[in-house]
Amino acid sequence: MSFILRNRIxxxxxxxxxxxxxxxFVLAYYFNPERMIKGKWVETGWSxxxxxxxxxxxxxxxxxxxxxxxxxxxxxxxQLHFYNGExxxxxxxxxxxxxxxxxxxxxEDGDMELYDIKELNDHELILNFDIGxxxxxxxxxxxxKVANK
Amino acid sequence: MISEDKEHRQYKNNLHLAATTAxxxxxxxxxxxxxxxxxxxxxxxxxxxxxxxxxxxxWYQAGVVFIWLFMFFAGSFLAQFLITFFExxxxxxxxxxxxxxxxxxxxxxGIYGHLFYTESLKETEILIASLIFCMGLQNGMVATISNxxxxxxxxxxxxxxxxxxxxCVFFKRYRTQIMMxxxxxxxxILSCYLGGGILGGYFFIAxxxxxxxxxxxxxAFVLYADFNSLLLDKSYNLVKPIVSVLKDDEEDNL
Numbered sequence: 146m147s148f149i150l151r152n153r154i155x156x157x158x159x160x161x162x163x164x165x166x167x168x169x170f171v172l173a174y175y176f177n178p179e180r181m182i183k184g185k186w187v188e189t190g191w192s193x194x195x196x197x198x199x200x201x202x203x204x205x206x207x208x209x210x211x212x213x214x215x216x217x218x219x220x221x222x223x224q225l226h227f228y229n230g231e232x233x234x235x236x237x238x239x240x241x242x243x244x245x246x247x248x249x250x251x252x253e254d255g256d257m258e259l260y261d262i263k264e265l266n267d268h269e270l271i272l273n274f275d276i277g278x279x280x281x282x283x284x285x286x287x288x289x290k291v292a293n294k
Numbered sequence: 295m296i297s298e299d300k301e302h303r304q305y306k307n308n309l310h311l312a313a314t315t316a317x318x319x320x321x322x323x324x325x326x327x328x329x330x331x332x333x334x335x336x337x338x339x340x341x342x343x344x345x346x347x348x349x350x351x352x353w354y355q356a357g358v359v360f361i362w363l364f365m366f367f368a369g370s371f372l373a374q375f376l377i378t379f380f381e382x383x384x385x386x387x388x389x390x391x392x393x394x395x396x397x398x399x400x401x402x403x404g405i406y407g408h409l410f411y412t413e414s415l416k417e418t419e420i421l422i423a424s425l426i427f428c429m430g431l432q433n434g435m436v437a438t439i440s441n442x443x444x445x446x447x448x449x450x451x452x453x454x455x456x457x458x459x460x461x462c463v464f465f466k467r468y469r470t471q472i473m474m475x476x477x478x479x480x481x482x483i484l485s486c487y488l489g490g491g492i493l494g495g496y497f498f499i500a501x502x503x504x505x506x507x508x509x510x511x512x513x514a515f516v517l518y519a520d521f522n523s524l525l526l527d528k529s530y531n532l533v534k535p536i537v538s539v540l541k542d543d544e545e546d547n548l
Contacts, residue, residue: 166364168357176354179415241415243331243422244343244358259331 178245178265184294185218185228186270190287217288225250248272260286296389297520300441305475308440309482311516315436316446316486318512319429321494322400323447325505326425328498329407330418334425335433336448337366358419365423369430370437377438390517392435397513399428404506411503446483456480 216228219239227235240249241262248260264271267290274284295311298304319335326334333339340359347356373392380388403424411417433447445451459477462468497505 162364166361170357170361172353172357176352176357177415178354240413242413242418244347244355244362244419245415246355247331 178241178262181265181267182219182239182241182248182270183221184290185216185292186288187216187291188286189289190285192285216291218292295516295520296393296439297386299385300439303440305479308443309479310519311436311440312444312446312479312483313486314512314516315432315444316483317490317493318509319432319447320487320490321497321505321509321512322425322429324491324494325498325503326422328495329503330422332362332422334422335429336450337363337426338448338450361419362423362426365427366430366433369427369432370434371430373431373434374438377435386520389435389439390521392431393513393517396428396431396435397510397517399424399431400506400513401510403428404503404510407503407506444479444483446487449484449487452480452483456484 215230218226218228220226223238223240225237225239226233227237236253238251240251241247242249245265246262248262250258250260252258258274260272260274262270263273263285270288270290272286272288274286295307295314298307323333323335326332340363344356344359344363347353347359372395376391376395377388380391403421407421411421429447433445436444436446456477459473459480462473463477494505494509497508
């Protein structure tokens with residue numbers, strides 16, 4: 146430590162790295178996706194993209210659970226409730242992986258789905274059904290937040 | 295593999311080091327993708343992701359990727375620092391130190407993942423950062439030991455070199471033994487990386503986080519192989535004077 150303080154260049158490098166790392170930690174805490182996703186979201190759009198262009202992808206789209214629900218509620222205990230009106234239509238467990246860009250849903254029957262989180266802020270959630278690391282934009286779900294709990 | 299310093303290294307030292315560490319890196323990378331959905335041994339993509347997340351204003355993701363990039367840098371920095379710091383104790387100890395540290399790191403990740411991982415985002419990010427740090431450590435160590443001849447955690451540069459080298463083979467004046475050795479080295483890294491990746495994926499499906507124990511076993515083999523030969527050399531040096539005395543006696547008797 147004393148070596149760093151004695152050497153001016155080392156001190157500057159150390160200070161910059163410390164500043165950047167601290168800033169990254171603060172930002173990471175404030176914009177935490179696990180915090181932002183909690184609450185009730187109403188589905189405002191559900192569209193299939195690209196399926197006419199590449200037929201072999203069509204089969205993969207049907208791997209997704211057909212969501213008949215109108216709204217999703219992400220709860221504190223990693224539970225996800227799918228609502229049809231006021232009734233809970235289905236349940237799943239949610240996890241966020243990667244750099245906060247992958248939503249993993251595990252249904253009660255053990256089926257697992259992966260979604261690419263394209264946008265997540267305090268008002269809007271956009272998910273793309275993910276069929277692989279390199280294939281995106283197949284099934285797109287758009288949500289608007291209606292409650293924080 | 296690791297007991298020779300830069301000046302005394304032979305081709306086979308680099309070849310063996312490259313084969314083992316490439317397989318280890320691939321196993322870590324594939325396991326990381328399967329469990330965390332993030333690459334842990336190649337970071338070029340993370341730089342592109344950082345730029346993309348900054349442009350989109352996704353500050354959280356940008357912050358996380360920045361820390362990951364920093365961890366690779368920190369690993370490489372520490373590898374070089376440790377090797378230089380322990381230089382006075384001989385090449386084996388100075389080269390072994392980063393490998394021991396990497397092994398301990400991977401062992402800790404394996405134990406934590408196997409017994410305590412609850413799949414929270416914070417845990418995921420910390421474990422990815424730790425894996426990236428271990429890979430930075432390994433890449434820095436291998437590059438330093440081999441005098442920049444070998445890098446085993448990513449293949450972009452390697453495939454570029456391989457393409458250039460194979461093009462050179464078509465011209466007789468470039469078809470030298472050195473060139474053929476380079477091609478063999480690069481093919482070895484490529485095939486060991488692929489093989490390690492397949493094995494890593496297979497064992498991850500079968501044994502989950504315990505796959506990291508296998509990576510630790512590979513690194514332990516790297517440490518043991520040279521330690522063993524070093525012991526043999528030292529033992530031979532101890533008995534050498536006695537052998538020469540016995541030989542002299544035999545010659546006198548004749």
